[in-house]
Amino acid sequence: MVGDNPYAPACAIDFYDAASIADPASAYKKMLALGPVVWLEKNNLHALCGHKEVVAALKNHDVFSSGKGVSVDDQVNKLIVGSSLNSDPPQHDISRKITFNPLSPKNVRHIRERIEKEAHFIVTKMLDKSCFDAASELAPHLPLTIVRDLVGLGDYGKDHMLEWGAATFELMGDPKERRDAAVNNLKGLRTFLEDSDTLNNLSEDGWANRATRLGIESGMTPARASELMRDYIPPSLDTTISAIGYGVMLFAKHPDQWEKLRNDRGLMKGAIEEIVRLNTPIRAFTRYLTEDINVAGVDLKKDSRALVVYGAANRDPARFENPDDFDIERKTIGHAGFGQGIHACLGMNLARLEMSCLFDSLADRVERFELDGPVVPGVNSTIHSLASVPVKVQLLN
Numbered sequence: 341m342v343g344d345n346p347y348a349p350a351c352a353i354d355f356y357d358a359a360s361i362a363d364p365a366s367a368y369k370k371m372l373a374l375g376p377v378v379w380l381e382k383n384n385l386h387a388l389c390g391h392k393e394v395v396a397a398l399k400n401h402d403v404f405s406s407g408k409g410v411s412v413d414d415q416v417n418k419l420i421v422g423s424s425l426n427s428d429p430p431q432h433d434i435s436r437k438i439t440f441n442p443l444s445p446k447n448v449r450h451i452r453e454r455i456e457k458e459a460h461f462i463v464t465k466m467l468d469k470s471c472f473d474a475a476s477e478l479a480p481h482l483p484l485t486i487v488r489d490l491v492g493l494g495d496y497g498k499d500h501m502l503e504w505g506a507a508t509f510e511l512m513g514d515p516k517e518r519r520d521a522a523v524n525n526l527k528g529l530r531t532f533l534e535d536s537d538t539l540n541n542l543s544e545d546g547w548a549n550r551a552t553r554l555g556i557e558s559g560m561t562p563a564r565a566s567e568l569m570r571d572y573i574p575p576s577l578d579t580t581i582s583a584i585g586y587g588v589m590l591f592a593k594h595p596d597q598w599e600k601l602r603n604d605r606g607l608m609k610g611a612i613e614e615i616v617r618l619n620t621p622i623r624a625f626t627r628y629l630t631e632d633i634n635v636a637g638v639d640l641k642k643d644s645r646a647l648v649v650y651g652a653a654n655r656d657p658a659r660f661e662n663p664d665d666f667d668i669e670r671k672t673i674g675h676a677g678f679g680q681g682i683h684a685c686l687g688m689n690l691a692r693l694e695m696s697c698l699f700d701s702l703a704d705r706v707e708r709f710e711l712d713g714p715v716v717p718g719v720n721s722t723i724h725s726l727a728s729v730p731v732k733v734q735l736l737n
């Protein structure tokens with residue numbers, strides 16, 4: 341912005357093209373170099389990318405609303421409104437209150453032993469081979485076994501969680517062809533949620549059954565109450581899977597950081613936040629503006645949408661010194677990888693626990709990771725994922 345010019349600088353990148361998806365960090369750098377708020381001319385959207393601006397928007401949910409959906413596309417938004425992610429208070433608070441309970445720090449601690457056991461199992465399996473793929477073989481195991489079991493869906497639902505999760509994130513971005521394919525994939529989820537057999541097949545003590553029961557007790561129709569399980573199905577898999585694969589890649593590229601962590605497990609908490617900061621599995625969601633507002637000198641108009649770019653905020657040099665460096669001792673407090681404000685990640689305690697059990701188990705046995713081939717990016721409009729991270733390991737004696 342120059343002088344009193346209320347327009348955002350135009351940015352030439354396409355946030356949803358193959359280049360930005362494969363290498364989001366370069367896209368963030370180009371955006372941030374122009375200013376904290378830019379106009380993405382190819383996507384016809386304002387984007388908030390400065391850390392200060394992103395966090396302020398996330399905390400100002402009255403103006404930056406989620407109630408009309410957080411996808412870039414209005415047709416899609418009509419299909420997804422109503423979940424915790426895609427709602428405003430008071431509806432948001434009612435559903436979140438029901439679905440958060442099993443994910444509270446206290447309740448997540450109760451499942452630590454189970455997660456540790458499963459982490460040990462997969463790490464042993466991987467380390468029995470000298471090479472493995474951290475993205476496709478190691479990373480999916482914990483989310484797929486633990487979360488799938490805890491949610492307690494019947495077999496059909498369990499077997500489709502990964503596909504529904506990826507498709508839900510595809511709905512949030514461009515291009516239209518990928519959104520259309522995702523809508524098609526998600527017809528199965530809709531049928532599943534609407535099928536009366538679904539409720540009968542939920543495991544008695546699973547999170548889905550609990551949420552549905554509490555929803556009905558609080559006066560929701562059975563159909564609306566069964567939708568509550570959308571808080572667990574789509575967001576719990578690809579996000580954590582992405583962060584685990586990315587974390588192993590970072591440690592392979594930065595053996596000094598791995599050595600530090602191996603020798604001081606007190607650094608685990610910070611290491612996980614640093615991985616999530618750099619990876620930022622969810623690149624961005626939109627918000628619908630309920631009022632005109634000026635952000636960093638740029639006028640944003642009521643009834644327009646703005647893209648809130650968590651990934652750029654996490655690499656903003658105004659907030660994080662040398663933001664592209666991987667430093668497990670960095671002060672990451674306030675990063676936007678799990679969001680902020682009332683929509684901050686519902687499952688962050690579980691995601692952190694899964695990651696810390698897995699990296700702990702690896703640190704007990706692995707002296708060093710080395711990349712054993714090219715790292716291949718994954719393709720999803722919203723999730724910054726890796727399809728392949730081939731590594732070989734040197735084991736501790």
Ligand code: HEM
Nearest residue numbers: 424425571575576579580583677678679683685686687691
């Ligand atoms: C490393 C793993 C994860 C990352 C990086 C992540 C990231 C995020 C982010 C950035 C948001 C904020 C969305 C917004 O501002 O609109 C969010 C919300 C959410 N996440 Fe996660 N997430 C992860 C794991 C999980 C897990 C394991 C679950 C469920 C078991 C989960 C469930 C949710 C739900 C339901 C919301 C919406 C909350 C609300 O609107 O109140 N997430 N997540």
